[in-house]
Amino acid sequence: MKIVLRQDVPKLGESGTIQSVASGYARNYLIPKGMAVVATDGEIKVAEHNMKVRERKVTRQEEQLQSIADKIAGTRLEFVARAGEQGRLFGSVTSAEIAAQLAEKTGEEIDRRKIQLTDPIRTIGEHEVEIHLVGRLRPVIIVAVEAEKTEEDESEEAEAETSEETATEPEAEGRDTTTSPGEE
Secondary structure (H helix, E strand, O other): OEEEEOOOEOOOEOOOOEEEOOHHHHHHHHOOOOOEEEOOHHHHHHHHHHHHHHHHHHHHHHHHHHHHHHHHOOOEEEEEEOEOOOOEEEEEEOHHHHHHHHHHHHOOOOOHHHEEOOOOEEEOEEEEEEEOOEOOEOOEEEEEEEEOOOHHHHHHHHHHHHHHHHHHOOOOOOOOOOOOHHHO
C-alpha cells in the first residue's frame, strides 16, 4: 500500500515522502496515529510540492549552519570519569554532557538531541561522535574519556617514582669504587 508520511517515522522515512508499506501496518498503525495518509493523486502532488519547499528550506539552513559546522568539526572534548579495572566507566558520558562541554569550548549551543549517540559512552578511550545539524550537514567531534586517578593510583605512582629514584643513585656506600672486585 502506498502512503504519504505526515511526520518522520524512524526506519521508514521523513515527513512528506511516499513509501510502500504493508496494508496492515498502514491501516492499523500509521494512518490511525496520524503519521501517514493514503497516497492519492492529490496527496502525492501536495507531498511533492512540500518536499521542494522543504529542500529549499534545508539548503538555506545548511548555508547558515555551515560556519558552525566548520567551527565544531574535529573538536576534541576531554572527560575524566571513574572507571573500573577493565576500562569500563562506573557512569557514562551522555549527550547532555557533550553538549554542555561543546558549548563551553566553542561557544556554540548545540541541542543535545542533535548529538548522535547510539548508547551513552561507557568505556575509556577516544570516540567519534556525529552531530546532525541539518540535512547532510553532520560534523564529527572526538570525545576522549580518561580514567579518574584514585588515591590508590596516586600512591602507587608516588611509590614507583621514589623506587626509581633510589635505584638510579649509585650504591657507593661502604665500597671502594676505585678498584674492581678482581683487583683486591
